[in-house]
Amino acid sequence: MHETPDDLVSLQRLLDESFAHAGPHLLSIIEPSRRLSAVEVSDRLQGMRLLALATVTQDGRPLVGPVDGIFFRGSFYFGSSPDSVRLRHIRSRPAVSATHVPSEALAVTVHGEARPIDLEASEHEQFRQTVLDIYTPQYGADWESFLEEESAYVRIDARRMFTFHMDETSSGDER
Numbered sequence: 001m002h003e004t005p006d007d008l009v010s011l012q013r014l015l016d017e018s019f020a021h022a023g024p025h026l027l028s029i030i031e032p033s034r035r036l037s038a039v040e041v042s043d044r045l046q047g048m049r050l051l052a053l054a055t056v057t058q059d060g061r062p063l064v065g066p067v068d069g070i071f072f073r074g075s076f077y078f079g080s081s082p083d084s085v086r087l088r089h090i091r092s093r094p095a096v097s098a099t100h101v102p103s104e105a106l107a108v109t110v111h112g113e114a115r116p117i118d119l120e121a122s123e124h125e126q127f128r129q130t131v132l133d134i135y136t137p138q139y140g141a142d143w144e145s146f147l148e149e150e151s152a153y154v155r156i157d158a159r160r161m162f163t164f165h166m167d168e169t170s171s172g173d174e175r
Contacts, residue, residue: 002073004073007073008042009038010074015163018162019035030164034164045071045100045108048070049102056093065086067086076110076156077127077155080154082150094114095114096112098156109162110156111159112160117154117155132144
């Protein structure tokens with residue numbers, strides 16, 4: 001887990017404020033026993049977690065596609081090609097929504113603003129190392145060159161985050 005105590009306090013505040021503003025239908029589904037705490041979210045989102053990411057087209061239509069999500073210091077990050085349609089949307093209209101749904105037993109949804117980051121900046125050194133730790137074992141040492149030459153990374157600054165979980169015996173599925 002990469003989160004500091006301050007990150008966990010901020011994340012818990014975000015989760016609590018998000019549920020405080022949720023509508024009655026969502027609250028009827030995600031009752032208190034089905035919510036995750038900041039510590040539980042951080043623990044369950046280790047490594048790469050596939051996200052369905054929605055961006056907004058120029059004419060206001062949502063466009064959803066999968067991205068490799070990395071949860072780091074209480075925020076989702078994802079990579080894409082610098083010339084992708086996704087990043088073109090984000091540069092013009094940064095509002096995004098993303099959901100991690102590995103099964104019916106777990107869902108984490110975030111709504112916020114996507115902000116491109118500079119992986120070479122000293123402030124992102126730990127995140128860059130985390131990315132390398134995740135992908136180098138799978139793709140080999142050449143992956144670092146790919147990261148430097150063909151990737152752009154984005155952080156989602158969350159305005160709202162909702163979590164849902166059921167224990168494995170209720171859902172018939174693993175986390």
